[in-house]
Amino acid sequence: xxxxxxxIYTREHYLNASYGWKSWLLTRDxxxxxxxxxxxxxxxxxxxxAFATMVRLELMTxxxxxxxxxTYNKLFSMHGIVMVFLFLIPSIPAVLGNFLVPMMxxxxxxAFPRLxxxxxxxxxxxxxxxxxxxxxGGVDTGWTFxxxxxxxxxxxxxxxxxxxxxxxxFSSILTGLNFIxxxxxxxxxxxxxxxxxxxxxxxxxxxxxxxxxxxVLAITLVLVGxxxxxxxxxxxxxxxxxxxxxxxxxxxxxxxxxxIMILPGMGVVSELITTHARKRIFGYSFVAFASLAIxxxxxxxxxxxxxxAGESQYASLMFSVLSFLVAIPSAIKVFNWTATxxxxxxxxxxxxxxxxxxxxxxxxxGLTGLFLATIAIDVHLHDTYFVVAHxxxxxxxxMVMAYLGxxxxxxPKISGRMYxxxxxxxxxxxxxxxxxxxxxPQFVLGYLGMPRRYYAxxxxxxxxxxxxxxxxxxxxxxxxxxxxxxxxxxxxxxxxGPNPWNATGLEWQTLSPPPPDNFEETPIVTExxxxxxxxxxxxx
Amino acid sequence: xxxxxxxxxxxASAFAARYDMLYWFLTGVCGLxxxxxxxxxxxxxxxxxxxxxxxxxxxxxxxxxxxxxxxIPAILVMVMFVWGADLxxxxxxxxxxxxxxxxxxxxxxxxxxxxxxxxxxxxxHVPVGRAVKITHTSQDVIHSFYIPAFRIKQDSVPGQxxxxxFEPTRPGQYHLFCAEYCGTGHSRMIGRVVVMEDMEYQxxxxxxxxxxxxxxxxxLFVDLDCAxxxxxxxxxxxxxxxxxxxxxxxxxxxxxxxxxxxxxRESILDPKAKVAAGFQPVMxxxxxxxxxxxxxxxxxxxxxxxxxxxxxxxxxx
Numbered sequence: 001x002x003x004x005x006x007x008i009y010t011r012e013h014y015l016n017a018s019y020g021w022k023s024w025l026l027t028r029d030x031x032x033x034x035x036x037x038x039x040x041x042x043x044x045x046x047x048x049x050a051f052a053t054m055v056r057l058e059l060m061t062x063x064x065x066x067x068x069x070x071t072y073n074k075l076f077s078m079h080g081i082v083m084v085f086l087f088l089i090p091s092i093p094a095v096l097g098n099f100l101v102p103m104m105x106x107x108x109x110x111a112f113p114r115l116x117x118x119x120x121x122x123x124x125x126x127x128x129x130x131x132x133x134x135x136x137g138g139v140d141t142g143w144t145f146x147x148x149x150x151x152x153x154x155x156x157x158x159x160x161x162x163x164x165x166x167x168x169x170f171s172s173i174l175t176g177l178n179f180i181x182x183x184x185x186x187x188x189x190x191x192x193x194x195x196x197x198x199x200x201x202x203x204x205x206x207x208x209x210x211x212x213x214x215x216v217l218a219i220t221l222v223l224v225g226x227x228x229x230x231x232x233x234x235x236x237x238x239x240x241x242x243x244x245x246x247x248x249x250x251x252x253x254x255x256x257x258x259x260i261m262i263l264p265g266m267g268v269v270s271e272l273i274t275t276h277a278r279k280r281i282f283g284y285s286f287v288a289f290a291s292l293a294i295x296x297x298x299x300x301x302x303x304x305x306x307x308x309a310g311e312s313q314y315a316s317l318m319f320s321v322l323s324f325l326v327a328i329p330s331a332i333k334v335f336n337w338t339a340t341x342x343x344x345x346x347x348x349x350x351x352x353x354x355x356x357x358x359x360x361x362x363x364x365x366g367l368t369g370l371f372l373a374t375i376a377i378d379v380h381l382h383d384t385y386f387v388v389a390h391x392x393x394x395x396x397x398x399m400v401m402a403y404l405g406x407x408x409x410x411x412p413k414i415s416g417r418m419y420x421x422x423x424x425x426x427x428x429x430x431x432x433x434x435x436x437x438x439x440x441p442q443f444v445l446g447y448l449g450m451p452r453r454y455y456a457x458x459x460x461x462x463x464x465x466x467x468x469x470x471x472x473x474x475x476x477x478x479x480x481x482x483x484x485x486x487x488x489x490x491x492x493x494x495x496x497g498p499n500p501w502n503a504t505g506l507e508w509q510t511l512s513p514p515p516p517d518n519f520e521e522t523p524i525v526t527e528x529x530x531x532x533x534x535x536x537x538x539x540x
Numbered sequence: 541x542x543x544x545x546x547x548x549x550x551x552a553s554a555f556a557a558r559y560d561m562l563y564w565f566l567t568g569v570c571g572l573x574x575x576x577x578x579x580x581x582x583x584x585x586x587x588x589x590x591x592x593x594x595x596x597x598x599x600x601x602x603x604x605x606x607x608x609x610x611x612i613p614a615i616l617v618m619v620m621f622v623w624g625a626d627l628x629x630x631x632x633x634x635x636x637x638x639x640x641x642x643x644x645x646x647x648x649x650x651x652x653x654x655x656x657x658x659x660x661x662x663x664x665h666v667p668v669g670r671a672v673k674i675t676h677t678s679q680d681v682i683h684s685f686y687i688p689a690f691r692i693k694q695d696s697v698p699g700q701x702x703x704x705x706f707e708p709t710r711p712g713q714y715h716l717f718c719a720e721y722c723g724t725g726h727s728r729m730i731g732r733v734v735v736m737e738d739m740e741y742q743x744x745x746x747x748x749x750x751x752x753x754x755x756x757x758x759x760l761f762v763d764l765d766c767a768x769x770x771x772x773x774x775x776x777x778x779x780x781x782x783x784x785x786x787x788x789x790x791x792x793x794x795x796x797x798x799x800x801x802x803x804x805r806e807s808i809l810d811p812k813a814k815v816a817a818g819f820q821p822v823m824x825x826x827x828x829x830x831x832x833x834x835x836x837x838x839x840x841x842x843x844x845x846x847x848x849x850x851x852x853x854x855x856x857x
Contacts, residue, residue, distance in 0.1 A: 070724050142721050148698065149681040149723060153647075237699025240810075243682055244697065277588070278596040286606050308684065309695045310702060313632055317625055324617040328610055335609040338577055341584035345596040348589070356581055363577045367570035370617060374624030376631065377563060380691040383684060383719040447563070449549050449688025451719045454727035458715065460546075533598060 013416070013513040028113035029516060034099035035414070036120050037090060042483070044086040044127065049479065051079035056438075056472040059465045064456040072455040073140040074156065080143030085165050086127055088395055089172055089257065092264035093179070093210075094123070096406045097203050099414060101179055103507035103514065104197050106188025106523040111181040119174040126168030133160035142453060144254075147235035147246040151227040159228055162221040169214045172260075176210030179203055188506070190525035194288070197505055197529045198281060201288040202267030205295040209256045209263075213299070217253035220246065244310055251302035259298040262362075262394055263291055265402030266333055269355045272405050273337050274530040275503040276352035277344030281530050283336040290329035297326040307378045316375055323373035330366050334359060349501075350424035354405025357432045361397025365390060368443065383453075386446025389439045397435055404431070404482060411486065412496030416513040419493060423485045431478035437471025504531055552714055552735060553690035554707040555631060560691075562623055569616055631692065634705035638673035639666070642753065642836045645676065645683035645696040648725030650716065651833065656745055657752040662731030664716060666708055667741035673705045675801060679832040684720035687733055693719055701801040708735040757841025760834055764826065778823060779816050783847030790817040804839050 014031045017023075024032060054075050058066045067075065098116065102109050110116050133139055139161045141150040150158050183204050187196070223234050224246070233240030274281050281287060303311055303319030311319075337359055346352065368390040372378045381387060405428075411419050441464040450461045457465070499508040504527075510519050551557050588596075641664070644651045653659045666672050676685055678696040686693040690706045718729035736744060751759070761767055769778045784799045792815040797803050806813055808830065811823035830838070 064727070069727065073721075073724060073726070140723070144721075146682060146721065149721070153681050153723060237697075243699070280598055282599065283601050283606050286601075307628075308693050309682075310697055310700060313629065316628070320625060321621050324621050327617055328614055331613045332606070332610055334577060336606075338580050338584070339599075339605070341581065341588060343597040343599055344584070344588050345590045345594060346585050346588050348585075356585065359581060360574075360578055363574050367574055370570060370620060371563070371566050373617075374562065374566065374620050376559060376624045376627035377566065378624075379628065379631065379693055380559060380688070382693060383686075383721075444547060447548055448546065449686070449715060449717065451686065451717050451727075453721040456727045532596060 011511070012515065013511065014516045015416075015513050017516045026117070028109070028117055030098050030102050030110050030113065030116060031414075031514065031518075033116050033120050034095050034097075037094040037098060037123070040120075040124060040127065041087050041090055041095065044082050045091075045479075046483075048079050048082035048087055049476065051075050051082065053472065053476060055079060056469040058455065059457075060469045062457050062459045062462050062465075067455075069455045070140060073142075073453070074138035076453060077140050077142050078134055078138055081130065081139070081161060081165070083395075084143050084257075084261075085168050086123075086130065088261045088399055089168075090123060090175075091261075091399065091403050092268060092406060093175055093203060093206055093260075094119070094171075096268065096403075096410060097175070097179065097206075097264060100410065100507055101182060101200065101203055102186070103510070103518050104200055104505060105183065105186060105191050106506045106519065106525065107182065107186040108517045108519070110178045111186055112178050115174050116178055119171040119178070122167055122171035122174070126164045126166070126171065129164030129167060130161055131164075133157040133164060136160065144250065145221070145224060145246075146250075147224060147227070147243050148238070148241070151224050151234075152231075152236050152238075159225050162225055166218050166221050169218045172210045173214045176207035176214075179207035180211065183207075188523050188525055191506075192525075194285065195525055195528050197267075198270035198284070198287050198291075199267035202263045202270070202291045205291040206260055206263045206267075209260050209295050209298065213253045213256040213260075216249060217257075220249040220253065223249075244306070247306050247309055248302070251305045252299075255302040255305065256295075256298045258391070258394065259294055261399050263294060265358065265362075265399040266291065268402040268406040268409075269337060269358050271505070272351045272355035272402075272409055273340050274532070275409065275501050275505075276347045276349055276355070277341050278502075278532045279340050279342075279344040279530070280528075280532055281336065282339035282342070283332070284529070286332050287336050290332045293329040294326060297322060297329070301326055304373055304378070307375050308382050320373055320375045324370070327366060327370060327373070330362075334363055334366070348425065349408075350419070350421060350428050351405045351409035353425060353428040353432075354401050354408065357428065358398055358401040358405065361393050361401060361432075361435065365393030365397055368393065380449075381446055383451055384446035385442040385450050385452055388452050389442035389446060392439045392442075397439070401431070401435075404428070407482070407486070409501070410507070411489070412500045413507055413512045413514070415490055415493070416496055417489045417493030418496045418500060419482075419489045420485050423481065427478050427481040427485075430474060430481065434471050434474030434476075434478050438468050438475055439471070441465075441467045441471075504529065549688045550710070550712070550714065551689070552708055552710045552712060553687075553692070554709055555627075556689065556691050556709075558627060562627060565623070566620060569620075573613075632704075634673040634703060635671050638671035638705055641666075641672060641674050642833075642840075643674055643676035643685060643696070644832045644836070645678040645685065645718065645722075645729075647680050647723055648718070648729040650683075650685070650718075650729070650731055653753060653833070653836070654745060655752065657756070658745055662716070664731070664733045665741060665744055666733065666735055667738045668708050668711050668735050670738065671705055671707045673703055675701055675703050675836075677701050677832060677836075681722050682720050683718045683722050683729065686717040686719035687714060688717070689714035689733070695720055699805075701805065708733075711735045711737055753837045753840035754844045756834075757837035757839070757844075760830070760838055761841055764830070766838075769823070778819055781842050782845040785843045785845075789814075791815060792817050792819065792821075801839050804842055805835050808835060808838065 014029055058072055136157050139156045139158055141154050226232050227234045235241040235243050235246045301323045303315055304323045307316050445464045496512050498511050506523050640655050642653045650662050652664050676696045678698045683696040685696055692704055692706050694702050694704045712735055714733045716731040716733050770781050787799050788796045789799045790796055797814050809827045812821045815821045
């Protein structure tokens with residue numbers, strides 16, 4: 001490992017350039033805003049995790065015995081709402097994207113630094129509203145807010161929660177806008193589109209979805225609020241509305257939102273694989289265009305959530321075939337990542353372990369999506385634990401693995417310190433094992449017919465539920481460990497130096513932690529991404 | 541509901557076996573792909589692990605490989621699509637002569653009525669070997685009628701009628717679940733399906749003497765004063781209803797509408813929405829005056845009317 005004798009304490013960098021809470025809360029530095037996001041989403045991740053823990057504890061026994069049914073319904077609803085809107089959607093884009101998008105293209109900041117700070121404030125305001133709703137008694141509609149239950153039947157804090165999500169949505173739109181403009185206008189000399197790291201392609205695709213889809217969610221939630229407060233018939237047939245309309249509007253956002261959650265993870269994995277196998281990515285342009293294809297087709301598949309909800313048979317057929325099509329760019333990515341390992345120099349560092357875990361779990365998540373795209377099979381599996389397992393393989397097995405892998409990979413850049421490798425490998429292993437034990441049994445439970453969102457269930461489902469709960473407790477250990485040793489490393493980790501992985505990529509060509517303006521002078525790019533050739537020797 | 545560990549639920553309908561065949565096909569294909577990826581990753585990770593004496597060897601992109609691994613999955617998923625769509629279409633079109641059962645979902649129970657009028661709650665008795673058609677709706681929020689052993693599920697949506705059908709193949713007792721989250725008692729909105737031999741089923745039905753839905757509907761039709769207009773030979777203010785079920789109706793605004801359960805229901809609750817051509821929108825709404833189950837009875841009665849038969853007059857009582 002190359003270590004340059006630059007002491008973290010003596011040189012000016014973005015962390016010590018100024019002090020005091022004002023210098024953080026009024027900062028326009030994309031790196032500091034990334035860290036503000038890191039702290040806030042970590043809080044919401046553990047909050048959502050606490051709700052999940054309580055859900056899994058209740059489900060250890062078939063009878064509803066730990067909580068009241070109403071409490072249980074609030075727990076799974078708040079787990080979903082917090083995890084989706086306050087953790088998964090902002091996670092990689094707002095933390096790693098914020099930190100890395102300008103650095104990877106050789107820019108000093110995002111195009112609109114003040115807008116970037118506003119995004120974080122909107123996120124926090126929305127988060128506070130949602131927390132307020134939770135403290136005031138919670139919400140029991142599920143994260144999907146299906147009408148007319150959410151608009152006229154639920155007696156919980158729907159309006160407050162919806163308001164929170166509405167505000168958070170604007171944070172997401174502004175971040176997307178910022179990324180699009182930055183990637184278009186602020187690339188360093190020589191950084192052509194096809195020299196960009198794939199992390200940027202996937203963030204570009206994600207940003208497009210954020211800007212185009214999020215407003216639809218905002219409108220939909222406003223309509224729920226309007227029907228709930230003023231009893232205007234929009235979704236409830238008893239007052240002249242159409243409940244299926246809500247589902248169309250909701251999934252028009254929320255299916256693309258699944259790609260907001262996974263595309264940035266795919267970008268991270270492209271970086272981790274190339275860095276830690278010291279290989280050029282196999283099929284660069286295929287991986288890049290696959291991101292755009294996923295973003296585009298992702299807008300046309302929302303109806304696969306509604307095969308049994310009452311859309312026409314012809315609509316179902318169309319949505320089914322389009323859903324199969326969206327699987328192909330995902331498959332292309334998986335094959336290219338795997339091929340990238342071929343003849344590489346594969347390290348077993350924690351980021352690589354997370355990346356390999358991601359590929360395996362994402363593959364299972366994606367393939368089980370094919371079951372649900374098959375209309376006839378979906379009729380049986382819809383709203384069962386099979387669906388729960390499927391999307392957790394994508395969201396947790398995929399996105400959270402990529403997020404943790406990314407945090408480890410760029411931790412030296414963010415903090416200037418190395419994390420403890422042994423502990424990190426151990427945590428990656430625990431997460432992988434705990435995850436599979438938690439969610440694999442749920443595929444079987446689903447095919448056996450156990451519906452989701454059940455507080456009490458038939459006795460024959462107990463064995464698999466106990467396995468799942470046991471897995472969840474292992475998973476919890478795997479998530480707590482990194483938080484502990486990463487904080488520890490801030491003080492005790494060895495200095496990382498500018499490029500501990502000896503990686504390509506402009507972010508590694510500057511100091512760690514980077515100076516406030518990222519680069520001492522604007523870099524000039526002369527080579528394609530991932531140019532791991534003989535001139536860039538592996539150093540161990 | 542047998543004991544013991546199982547990977548798939550019991551197969552108790554004519555569809556279940558066909559479903560499971562497709563399921564195993566998907567599991568096989570997807571399992572092979574997952575295995576392929578996992579094995580390749582492990583092999584590459586071990587074979588090309590980082591060693592001080594070895595440099596990575598850069599490889600070139602291959603258009604041939606990219607096409608290969610795009611086209612093969614594309615073909616496989618199209619097979620899945622066609623197979624799944626075919627099964628789905630078979631499942632959505634009920635055969636003629638199916639046993640007609642009406643279901644109303646409400647927070648948090650299933651209310652079920654058989655053609656001869658027998659009612660039950662959270663239990664569904666059906667004969668083995670005969671097609672059963674379920675017409676269902678909800679009177680509050682969205683529910684979903686789900687019988688895992690038959691591999692069928694459909695949302696019960698307020699304000700709309702849905703039909704689904706199945707043919708039980710094995711006598712026994714099976715789970716009935718609500719699959720769409722519907723509030724506090726969602727996981728209590730469960731019951732059982734009892735599949736009986738036909739003889740047994742007839743006996744079970746036979747001991748029951750309440751009025752059939754058609755009779756109940758006929759009575760309502762008179763009590764609600766529908767008959768005073770909707771009968772032939774009287775003031776020509778509105779159409780007679782005999783023989784209209786299943787036909788296309790010409791509407792006053794030039795559109796046509798299928799005269800089905802949903803149309804009848806809408807015309808009772810919101811008569812001005814789709815007025816038949818040649819008539820004035822003079823019918824009052826019955827919203828709030830009839831329950832979902834009464835509407836189902838009215839529908840059953842209207843469906844039973846044949847053309848050119850006068851509907852009962854008030855004096856018929």
